[in-house]
Amino acid sequence: KADLAICDFTITEAREKAVDFTTPFMDLGISILFAKPDDKKPDLFSFLSPFSTDIWIYMATAYVAVSILIFVQA
Template identity: 50%
Template sequence: MAIAPITITSERERVIDFSKPFMSLGISIMIKKPMKQKPGVFSFLNPLSKEIWVSVLFAYVGA
């Protein structure tokens, strides 16, 4: 069993039974690579909404 892609050659095909793709659409999508921006000072707060952080703050202060 391999995790990396292996090139199928005639020599390897004689020894190993490679599976063949049953469907190939041949469709590719190109998108623009996003520009890299430096993260902001408070970017660590982004995973949760402001309301959640306020609730966490009130729960911490109230405890």
């Protein structure tokens, strides 16, 4: 038996019957959504999947350009 409790409970109908809740002062509406993973096994280049081919080319170009600039400045 408790007189006071502070936690991040979601107010549900069943909990409202057992506990007197105060009015929530903040409702963030946080949700989590994720895709169901495929059942296929990762291949050798699956680490490249987060970015498209264009993005990988831009990042490689930027890497080379910055490397040359640092070399010239040093």
